[in-house]
Amino acid sequence: MTTTADGVGPLVRRWRERRHRSQLDVSIAADVSTRHLSFIETGRSTPSRDMIERLCDELDVPLRERNAFHLAAGLAPPHRARPLADLGAARVAIDAVLAGHGPNPAVAVDSRWDLLAANDAMWRFLTDIPAELAGPPLNMLRATMHPDGLASLLQNPAQWRAHVLRRVRRQWERTDDPALADLLAELESYPAPPPGGDVETTGDDIAVPMRLTTEFGDLALLYTVTVFGSPRDVTLDEIAIETFFPADDATRRILVAAGGGA
Amino acid sequence: MTTTADGVGPLVRRWRERRHRSQLDVSIAADVSTRHLSFIETGRSTPSRDMIERLCDELDVPLRERNAFHLAAGLAPPHRARPLADLGAARVAIDAVLAGHGPNPAVAVDSRWDLLAANDAMWRFLTDIPAELAGPPLNMLRATMHPDGLASLLQNPAQWRAHVLRRVRRQWERTDDPALADLLAELESYPAPPPGGDVETTGDDIAVPMRLTTEFGDLALLYTVTVFGSPRDVTLDEIAIETFFPADDATRRILVAAGGGA
DNA sequence: GGCGCCGATGACCTCGGACGTCATTGCCGG
DNA sequence: CCGGCAATGACGTCCGAGGTCATCGGCGCC
Helix, strand or coil: CCCCCCCHHHHHHHHHHHCCCCHHHHHHHCCCCHHHHHHHHHCCCCCCHHHHHHHHHHCCCCHHHHHHHHHHCCECCCCCCCCCCCHHHHHHHHHHHHHHCCCCCEEEECCCCEEEEECHHHHHHHCCCCHHHCCCCCEHHHHHHCCCCHHHHECCHHHHHHHHHHHHHHHHHHHCCHHHHHHHHHHHHCCCCCCCCCCCCCCCCCEEEEEEEECCEEEEEEEEEEEEEECCEECCCCCEEEEEEECCHHHHHHHHHHHHHC | CCCCCCCHHHHHHHHHHHCCCCHHHHHHHCCCCHHHHHHHHHCCCCCCHHHHHHHHHHCCCCHHHHHHHHHHCCECCCCCCCCHHHCHHHHHHHHHHHHHCCCCCEEEEECCCEEEEECHHHHHHHCCCCHHHCCCCCEHHHHHHCCCCHHHHECCHHHHHHHHHHHHHHHHHHHCCHHHHHHHHHHHHCCCCCCCCCCCCCCCCCEEEEEEEECCEEEEEEEEEEEEEECCEECCCCEEEEEEEECCHHHHHHHHHHHHHC
């Protein structure tokens, strides 16, 4: 049901046996009845948080491993204070990653899509942004959706708009951030593009096509947003990396050429 | 963590008010006493799993948000085990993103670091993996840490090992996945490299240096793991993208050359 | 001011589950 | 056959989720 296959019982048993202790022994030391210990190990009873800690103390279970006990017992892990990497230290890494994205444009944004950093390739696009949109902070969504921004260069504005609005709305629902409510209202107030045939519905919001007319030529890009971390274990949950990948070889060549010329 | 610091009460209240419902209204619909709803919202009482689900149902809380409710109530998040296989819809997007990573090697892995997809640049490295490590599934961590795998080519094996073990351990603590426990034990059983002076402690695990001796020359890479989604809103939480960025121009040139030659 | 709606709260009840005590049973190695 | 060990049945305690009924104070509205 809620947790992994076997519950907390086998976990307790494993550690007890690893310590070569009998149920009687442990139960006396941890001030538990042998019966209850037996029930816990066989899964007929689920230990409370307090009981888990007492048993783990007695069995010398290292702190890091205790999370598994709580999870297996259906309880939220208590040692949850994992310090998020602080922005200062991450700054170097982020710049390196942005630079590493090579000739592909990439930016780092915060949870409101305000720009934190961008690589050279991206700056080539951003210099065209009119001053009133350039911030700081420069808001990536405003920059791409405002009529004076990149919106006029978009060949699939309807799709872009739909995707951006959906994304902001979800973020707002989740964070309840009033700043996002304002941003959402503002973005919605922009003139909606005619719902042209540009809606290549991809369904998933993982990679969104972005076709752009630029001084370098027409670009077919793929826009993605990612955050640092493994599945279910986000390391830095305040910064996202937005990357524009080339979707075809022509675009790739253009980006490489533009990058080489800089 | 993604939830707010205060308990589940404010969460319930926020969603109820967002839906413009009164306590009386919701309590009738969810078959709860108004008193108890009030207690829950003010934090004087903690809702059970069942109660959380009933309230979330009534308030139309999207599935992905409900984990926050459980966590805030001190309960382990219910593993809504999504079948890994059905990444079909995302498959196209993932392949496109991997290809877009250009001459930089990149792979998609699941939460156990089993390989799901890789781009051409990555395959050039993976073809050297001996058959017994090549799976399927090909486990990226095993492939890089096994003595017969890439480990022998690493110039900073100690740092790599430390990082990988830390990462797996954290993932395991978080998911309590027995497969990860096995993987962890296996990886730890590999001979530890001498703790040479290769430990460029970066502290954060955002971007890890990886220096590699290959047939193409010595590579200075930067290894990062990301998942799709905005800050605090991970869209695909079972798949991670691992990318190896060039950390210097020499490496960049080598990768471009190797990519062009293919 | 009065009237409703809404939310908070006190008194009191039920019920299920964590956990206790006592006693019994069955397994296994010496 | 015996002693250590684990499982379990019967029965009790305690606590917290959650219910019912009633009350009260704040607030918008006629």
